[in-house]
Amino acid sequence: MRRTDQVGGGGAELLAVPSATAVRTAACGYWHRRGLPADPPQVAVAPGAPLLLLAVLAAAAGAPGGGGEGLRAPGSVLLPHPCPPWHAAQARQLGRTVHTVPVPAECGGVPDPFALLEAVRRSRGAGEVPHALVLSVADDITGTAPPPELLHEVCEAAVAEGLLIVSDETWRDTSHGPHDTVVVSPAEMLTEAGRADHVVVLAGLDAMDAAMDAAMDAAMDAATDGAPVTGPGSGPGEVPPGPSPGIARFAATERGRAFGERVHHLLTELGARLSGPVAAAAAATLREPAELLSRRAEAARLRGERARALHRVVTGTGAVCRPPHLGRHLYLDLDPFRPRLAARGVTDAPRLEAELVRRLGPYAQGGHRFGDAPGELRVRLATDLPAGAAGAAGQDGGAGEPVAAGAAGRQPPQEWPRAPGTLAQVQSVLVDLTDGSCQ
Incomplete structure (x- = not known):
């Protein structure tokens, strides 16, 4: 069984990178417009949401109070099924046991709360330490969002069992009818309940539709003064091949800041930086100009x-x-x-x-x-x-x-x-x- 070693220090080196600072600042505005205020130190940026999830799960496993308690016993991660394949892949990369829990009849993205409690009980009965639950409040697999009351039950169950909730909100801006579909973040619920430490919000920019892709292309073109981006599969004004940026938000509490520092340090150790042009394109995208919002809504x-x-x-x-x-x-x-x-x-x-x-x-x-x-x-x-x-x-x-x-x-x-x-x-x-x- 592989384990993630304890890592000391902070991620000051990564936090000081100007291109990443611009993305974190833009991400704060993005989340503020969705009722989730944040300051730049609360935000982590990486080349891809999967890599961010890997760092978050690794940090949760070794952080006191993060759900893993240092993983003195074999660790486990809980996921609803169906779910995106990369959720399970990151947990398995860390040597974690993955337990999938069926979703309720009315929606996907979150586990049935009673089945979740049973899965935690069985995991502990097998001598494991269940330390995280990864869910999607906007589930692209089933095309649904959980009703707020059901999401509340899931959050209550997870918090009662000491689980860190990683909320993948990559697809929250793809509602077909925004006035008919309410997408609520666990971060909203748990902050109001005084339990903000129990949730990390995650999002990937690769989920954006054609309008977002066009905005990324325009931002890349501006960032390179119209010069072609060279490389396999690249053309003038195109984002280079590779994963689209991912962003994560941590709680504005002492424990949340410490957790964020650990994630920043892990990303620094992994060399997880965005290139200047990609960071500029991501920041422009997260600022959400009016034209982008209109095209995305249509x-x-x-x-x-x-x-x-x-x-x-x-x-x-x-x-x-x-x-x-x-x-x-x-x-x-x-x-x-x-x-x-x-x-x-x-x-x-x-x-x-x-x-x-x-x-x-x-x-x-x-x-x-x-x-x-x-x-x-x-x-x-x-x-x-x-x-x-x-x-x-x-x-x-x-x-x-x-x-x-x-x-x-x-x-x-x-x-x-x-x-x-x-x-x-x-x-x-x-x-x-x-x-x-x-x-």
Whole structure:
């Protein structure tokens, strides 16, 4: 079992980097506009939210009062399932045991609070030290946000068990109808309850839609005075290949400041810095100029229309699917058709994924990729599925790997032509798979 050594000192070196300072200052404004005031020392910046999560989990494991108590026993991290694959990957990189907890019926992103308590009990019974819960208040896997009252129950359960809550809020700005979907941060709830020490807020800029990508390109162009950015896959005005920046917010308390210092130190040890142009682009993005806000809102509105139309189609065929409110995906459960799918040789999520990829192209990913049991017939479907996907995939094509996480979602909703044709294709595929006939 690998363990993260105690690290002394602070991250003064990383805090003093001018480019990172600009991003932290812009991040403070970003969070202040969302009711989460912060000062620059409370903010950590890294080239990618996954690397930030790695540092946060490592710091939590070794910080007194952080939930891990130095991990005198094997440590464990709790996650809802389904969840983004990179959440579990960072915990496993640290040698932590990962326990997944089912989400409630009404939403994804958070565990069922009673199942969470049972998972903690079992982890301790196995001689482990459960020290962190990673959740998503805006869940791009299922396209949902937890109701505030349910999130409150989850936070209460986590705090009662001494868990650090890492709130991944990467997708909170993708609500299809902001006035209809309330996204509340655990940091808001726990600060009001005097328990701010128990939460770290995390966000990645890679979640932003096409409007945000365009703003990043413009900021990069300005930062380089229009000079081309050289490197594999780079073109004039383009952000260099690599992970988009991630930001984290720590509590404005003595313990929160100490925790933040530890994360800064770990990032310094890892050499986790942003290049000047990328930092300038990230800072410009986080300042959220009016044009960016307008384009982002319009893109989210259009994506919502597509998502609702696709939801009507898939539920009309009998699939179980939560109504989408944000993000770029639907999460389908085809278990009601298990006997019919079994007749076609589709008995688990990998086979379901393969069949849908063959018929629709690389826009479906099986639930096994997100922490669900492979035997469950669940699949994530991109709402930006383009017209002609089934024809392009070919009925006789191979079931190649799905697109990388986020790739399908980067397609602007405006580029979703002939929507009725796309919806008809999806409906035809699902009906053909579940009508009880065999090829």
